[in-house]
Amino acid sequence: MEWYAKWIKPQTDTGDVCPLFQKYFFLEKPVKTARLFITALGTYEAVLNGSRVGEFVLAPGWTSYEKRLQYQAYDITNLLEKDNHISVTVGKGWYRSPMPGWSKSSVQEELKKSPAGLLAQLEITYEDGSVEYTVTDETWTFTESPVRFSEIYDGEIYDASMECGSSSAGSGSRDYGSAKPVCAFEGPTHTLIPQQGEEIREQERLTPICIFTTPKGEVVADFGQDITGYVEINLTAKAGETVELSHAEVLDKEGCFYTENYRTAKAQYLYICRDGQQSYKPKLTFFGFRYIRIDQFPGGTSAAKPENFTAVVIHSAMRRTGYFNCSNPLLNQLFDNVIWGQKGNFVDVPTDCPQRDERLGWTGDAQVFIRTACMNYDAEKFYTKWLADMMADQGPDGRVGHVIPDLLSEEPASSAWGDAAAICPWELYLAYGNKELLSSQFTLMKKWISYISTHTETEYLWTGGTHYGDWLGLDAPSGSYKGSTREDFIASAFYAYSTSLVIKAGKVLGEDVAEYEELYTKIVAAFRTAYPEYKTQTECILAAHFHLAEDCRAAADQLATMIKECGVKLQTGFVGTPYILHVLSDYGYSELAYSLLLRKEYPSWLYPVTKGATTIWEHWDGIMPDGNFWSADMNSFNHYAYGSVADWIYSVAGGIRRIPEFPGYEKVKIAPVPDERLDWLSVTLDTRHGKIYSGWKRAGNVWRYEITTPVDAVVVIDGKEQQVTKGTYLFYSEIERA
Template structure:
């Protein structure tokens, strides 16, 4: 891509008002094709002749801006006319918004100082073969847009009386007014890259399930689902009347609007009306919410009707690939919550939550969920872009940050979080079989191992340092967010696991892995010497799951005993929870794994479902049995990490398992494990090689299995293994034998 455009910015400061850049031009010859190449320091929305360009919401997306800034290309052939006006509104977006929850981030503080910059180039190809460019330079102008305020965390203010199309029926919401001069500046041209990730787009539209008045007299709209996106309003009003909305995920114990868990994120928007019938939805920001409080409305909040509001769901444009259904409605709702949790947090970056003053790409959450994510959706392109940012942000010493983009770069790396550098590329390779992607991330993986090796106080273990431990473990000491599992134990276990993954990746790529084989042998030996006993559920899980125990079966037996001793309850956090069901079922405790999955009282996956959850919670008891909240400090109700349980549902309950020797489901193992507490269960995965389905159901005194595979498969039913080819196959086994 050859750029003729120059970075431009307003010649005078606009404060909170989003600038609207404009260029008018006249075309004298017939046009064959027209393409717009564009990016900005912030989020932008572009119009050509009062028609929005493209479907990308929050363009140019979120990358490690100091190293990588995406630009987009749009075919606008059908939009050009003889007389034309190109208009672009630029908001702060992720680039320049403050991070209220992490104000100590020097990276974001530096980005905030950037101007509202625009780089755009319209390439016109005429039918006679000639080419002309309309590129940003000092001939452009700007004016104050109707977007009077827009930030990622606090929301947006829009004044419709300042927009084009004050007459009813006009779709444009750009501003107007006399143009003021812009100036060129040295923007980040050296960091430009073409669009790499999936575009964020509007995906679904939800109507309210009702409007009600709370005990405090608040008028609240309930959309019935915790989502990520914004509300579109449609009403008839007079100029100057206002619609003000606040967003929330849950109601409090008394049924009143609750926003304390948003912390300092205001999450509001204000719309100032023009005369007549009108519709509006935020342009340059987004919210996480189920409920909307109507703070102002023409005629008063009580005058609002359900038909005045529509919730617009946004997320990265991934294709759904995984499905599940069974005879248990609560389990079906849990799976639905997993899907919604992924949609709500896959907005260009795999964020922890979409609502509060955080919304960061936490690496720990990403690595525990990536296997599930790649079953639910085709997430290869999504993760490829994010891992490229991880590689760009990796320190010279191999450090990988807690979040990517790494806005918290001053903080030391943590085990299980930084280990995303090894886990995520490998999981992506297994899911899609893309050897080139694995090769592109191999340096990232190796450098992470080097970081651990050079930042430990004990050779062949990872001791010392600052870690998140088994974050939010239920066995945490009073006053701590960390579980009771020893941090050196977790760090050393993941040191071994990540080294093993580098070995496996090296084998695939034909690399010399002798160094890592030797290192791995030393780590396992040192681990077994340093940690001969296991004190928590998570310690048993890691020792068995990562193959570090001298006797993995004994470690799994101890785990099963611990689960039973505390009343069939898990006590794990972010580190242990994703592996607990796998560890139990792998070592002969599938019935106990099902007991944990199907448990309805606290703590369990189904407990939030019984409390009305429509997404996965950050805490098992975000809403406690007595109706009170766990806390206001850190209590997201859309936190996808524990949704990793869906991986076990697909691969153990449904039995569809990837084989490392056949990545991308080129050949599969299908070994479903039914449970008598369910009458039937069905899973399906749409893979690179076709759709795989696996189902089982009770049929009298036998289980009836139906398996459809587009590839050769190894099927294991009731301990009997057989090779099958493509097609649909039926099997039976006595219920008593399972």
């Protein structure tokens, strides 16, 4: 891409007001094709002759801006007229908003100093073959836009009363006051890359299920679902009247509006009306919410009606590929919550949560969920872009940050978080079979192993350092967010696991991995010497799942005993929970795994469902049995990590299992594991090679299995393997009863 455009900015600083850049141009010849190439330092919305350009909201997306800034290319041929007007509003977005709100970030502090910059280039090819460019330069102008304020955490203010009519050039364009000069500046050019990730788009629209008044007299609309997006308002009003909305995920136990868990994020928007019928939705920011409080409304808040509000769901434009259904309504709701949790947190970056003053691409959350994510949706393009940012942000010594983009670059790496550098590329390869993608990320993987090897206090283990441990483990000592599993144990276990993945990736790529094989052997030996005994559920899980124990079955037996002794409850956190059901079912405890999955009392996956959850919670008891909240400062109700349980549902309960030698489901193993507490269950995966279906149901004293495979498969029923070619098959087996 050859750029003739210049970066432009307002000649005078507009403060919190978003500038509106404008250009008029005239076409004298018939146009064959026209494209707009554009990006900004912030989020932008481009309008050509009164029509929005493209469907990408929050463009140009969120990347590691110091190293990578995406630009977009739009076909605008059908939007052109003889007289044309293009306008672009630029907000702060992720680029220049104050974030993260809960912690200082020197990276973000530098970005905030950047101007509201715009780079745009219209490439117009005429019917006679000639090409003309209209580019950002000093001939453009700007005005203050009606967007008076827009930031990621705090929301948006829009003054529609500024809309004072249409100008003569270009239908639907608006005049917002006297045009002011722009100036060119040395904006980023060497960091520009074409659009790599999925576009963020509007996906669904929800109407309120009700509007009610709380015991405090607040007027609240309930959309019935915790989402990520914004509210579109539709009303008739007089100029100067206002609509002010606040956002929340939950109500408190008295049924009142609750926002403490948003911490410092204001999550509000204010709309100042013009005369007449009008509609508006935020242009340059987003919110995480289920409820809105109507703080101001023309005629008083009691005048607000459900038809005045529509919740617009946004997320990266991924294609749904995984489906589940069963005879248990609570389990169906759990799976629905997993899907909504992914949609709400896959807004260009796999964030931890979409609502509070955080919304960061936490690597630990990403690595525990990526297998599930790639079953639920075709997420290859989404993760390819994010992993490219991880590679860009990886330190010269191999360090990988807690979050990507790495706004917390001063902090040392943590095990199980930084290990996303090895786990995510390998999981992406197994899901889609893209060897070129794995090759592009192999250096990232190797450098991470080098980081661990040079930042440990004990050779062949990872000891010392600062780690998150088994984050939010239920066996945490009083006053700690970390579980009781030894941090050095976790770090050393992941050191071994990540090294094993480098070996596997290297063999796929034909690389010499002899040194890593030797390193892995020494890590395992050192681990077994240092940790001959396991003290927590998570320690048993990691020792068995990563095949580090001298006797993995004994570790699994110990885990099963621990679970039973505490009342058939898990005590794990972010590190142990994703693997707990797998370890149980791998070593003959499938019934116990189902007992954990189907448990309704706290702590369990279904407990939040019984409390009305519509997404996955950060804490098992975000809302406790007595109706109080777990905490005010760290209590997200849309936090997808524990939704990783869905991969066990797909691959064990439903039985659709990957074969590593045949990545991308080129060949599969189908080994469903039924349970008498369910009457029937089915899963579907739409893979690169077609749709795989696996379902089972009870028929008297017999299990009836139906399997459809588009590829050759190994089917395992009652421990008996048989090879099948593509097609649909029925199998039967006796129900075993104790």
